[in-house]
Amino acid sequence: MTDNLSEDDRLILDAIGKWLNQKVKPVAMRLEHDDEYPHDLVEDMKELGLFGAIIDEEYGGLGLSASTYSRVVTLIAEEWMSLSGIFNSHLMMATIVQKFGTQRQKEYWLPKFATGEIRGGLALTEPNAGTDLQAITTRAKRVGDKYVVEGAKTWISNAIQGNCVALLVKTDPSAEPRYQGMSMLITQTKTAPDTDDHLPGVRNGKKLEKLGYKGIDSGELIYNDYECSADLSLVGGEEGKGFYMATGGLEIGRINVAARSVGIAKRALRESVAYAQSRKTMGKPISEHQAIQLKLGEMAAKTRAAELLVEDAARLFDLGQRVDMEAGMAKYFASEAALYCATEAMRIHGGYGYSKEYPIERLFRDAPLMCIGEGTNEMQRIIIAKQLVKRNPV
Ligand SMILES: Cc1cc2nc3c(=O)[nH]c(=O)nc-3n(C[C@H](O)[C@H](O)[C@H](O)COP(=O)(O)OP(=O)(O)OC[C@H]3O[C@@H](n4cnc5c(N)ncnc54)[C@H](O)[C@@H]3O)c2cc1C
Known part of the structure; x- marks a missing residue:
């Protein structure tokens, strides 16, 4: 989706899309299986400006809105979720300085964070x-x-x-x-x-x-x-x-984990839709069996709902509103959707879902982390409920 984007944002998303296709796709599977740190890709990420994605332009960052940033994160997580962690955790540190730091701290740290000179x-x-x-x-x-x-x-x-x-x-x-x-x-x-x-x-x-x-x-x-x-x-x-800086101040952290989750869910869905049309049993593609259709339908609905919750939280964040509840909902729902879709993708792929030659087993291993990071999903529901009560006093 590239609606409501400025020309600059569109160019950034296009550049990242090309990089993912040309540089990340060919190596992601091997690096992941070898648990090898992607040094060359990190150098590319510096050049793309990702270490400064949400750092203000006056400090050398790209100054992306939460809406654009979350799309960038989703796009990258769709190819290889680990990469998004390398710059997102870094940006949580940067956000703390940008949001709460003194002027001297901002001037000292943020330009170095934005280039990736300090990570x-x-x-x-x-x-x-x-x-x-x-x-x-x-x-x-x-x-x-x-x-x-x-x-x-x-x-x-x-x-x-x-x-x-x-x-x-x-x-x-x-x-x-x-x-x-x-x-x-x-x-x-x-x-x-x-x-x-x-x-x-x-x-x-x-x-x-x-x-x-x-x-x-x-x-x-x-x-x-x-x-x-x-x-x-x-x-x-x-x-x-x-x-307060670690918890209440970091709604953007939850939006980021939610956006990563959408990436995992979208990839699981995309792989499953393609596989279900090419794999045949009983003389027809498995996409024509109702049991598989039910899975694809549920996956598609959950993925789209997760995407919309992320968009909603990011949009309100960009308007300067407090979004503990919206970011919590997006993080909770999207991470559960990622886990659901990865598990269903595994079933749709049958034995091949379990094979290291396909990306499904990776999605299946990555998805549970989304339910733990940036506040477990147990805590997210408690946060949502507390906000709900606070905003609706009787
Ligand atoms: C791969 C990975 C990367 C990570 N990266 C970072 C990082 O960069 N920085 C960082 O600081 N941390 C990081 N973490 C840690 C992560 O934030 C914690 O694991 C998470 O906050 C949960 O804490 P815990 O593991 O101690 O679980 P616990 O707090 O011991 O929780 C155990 C269980 O009890 C539940 N629970 C706990 N308290 C309550 C309660 N009051 N009400 C209801 N349920 C409750 C939890 O939801 C969970 O199900 C990372 C973890 C992993 C696995």
């Missing part, structure tokens, strides 16, 4: 704190004009190949309520991405092996006496705001 992600999760973020124990102590950080994060996308993260910490561990003692620091971990040149006081733990989402690294970060400048690192220059 990274968002480090919230710890071994004993995922959904319950207020239970984190990573501690940052103010010492003069610096913070000294101790603690460990896990499951962090881009923790190994990247060189910077937005780090959720406790600056006042005894605060009550707990969220008031939480702050966000931008911490550079290495001199440059794609190196092992760690800054003093921070190192990577193990690279985590996972079911899907291959190619992109998910890793641990361990801070021990790590020092960073308070002026550049403490986002917004004020302690106690980190929890």
Whole structure:
């Protein structure tokens, strides 16, 4: 869909479409199966401006609207979802600076984030704190004009190949309520991405092996006496705001996971529609068997509904509205649609769905992550319900 797009947005989507066809399609399957980091594709992504996709133009980004950004994400996820994680997690870090940072922080970090000279992600999760973020124990102590950080994060996308993260910490561990003692620091971990040149006081733990989402690294970060400048690192220059930055402030993160989910669902549907017409049983294409038609019909309806929910959330976001509920609905529905469509695509493809020669098994492994990332789907429904009650008081 390219309706309501400016000429510039259209050109960007066209360029990405060509790149996906020419450069990504031929290598995605091999890189994914080998769990190999796509260094060459990341260089292309820098040139395409993807690391600055939603960073304002005054800081060197493309300044895309959420509507266009979500289409870019869907397009890329349709070819290889892992690639979208490499720039989306990075852009969550950038969004925190752009939305909540001081002027000096924006001027210092955003141009480097936009080019991909500094790349990274968002480090919230710890071994004993995922959904319950207020239970984190990573501690940052103010010492003069610096913070000294101790603690460990896990499951962090881009923790190994990247060189910077937005780090959720406790600056006042005894605060009550707990969220008031939480702050966000931008911490550079290495001199440059794609190196092992760690800054003093921070190192990577193990690279985590996972079911899907291959190619992109998910890793641990361990801070021990790590020092960073308070002026550049403490986002917004004020302690106690980190929890809000990590949760309420990142509706765009949910729109992005929803958009990735639409990509997975669309690919599962596309592959299934084609396969169902070419595979014959009992003398006719399986697309003529009602059992398969029921699956295709359900997949098509869910995919389109998911796409429309994403468009709706992105449109309202672009109008400057608070969209916790809409982004939550899009994320919840689209990720469940992706999981449904990937599973049905597997059945439609029969034994070939289980084969590594077809992309279906990859969609089947990638889809469940969409139900976990950016707030699990259990939490999304709770967020939707709370917003619903708040917006409709009796
Ligand atoms: C591939 C991958 C990449 C990731 N990337 C990142 C990243 O870049 N940065 C980052 O910070 N984290 C990342 N994560 C971590 C992810 O955000 C967490 O896994 C997620 O938030 C869930 O936390 P948890 O795994 O600790 O599960 P838990 O919080 O232990 O939840 C377990 C189950 O209990 C349910 N549950 C928990 N609390 C409640 C409640 N109050 N009410 C109802 N149900 C509840 C959950 O929905 C879930 O079903 C990543 C994870 C994966 C798998």
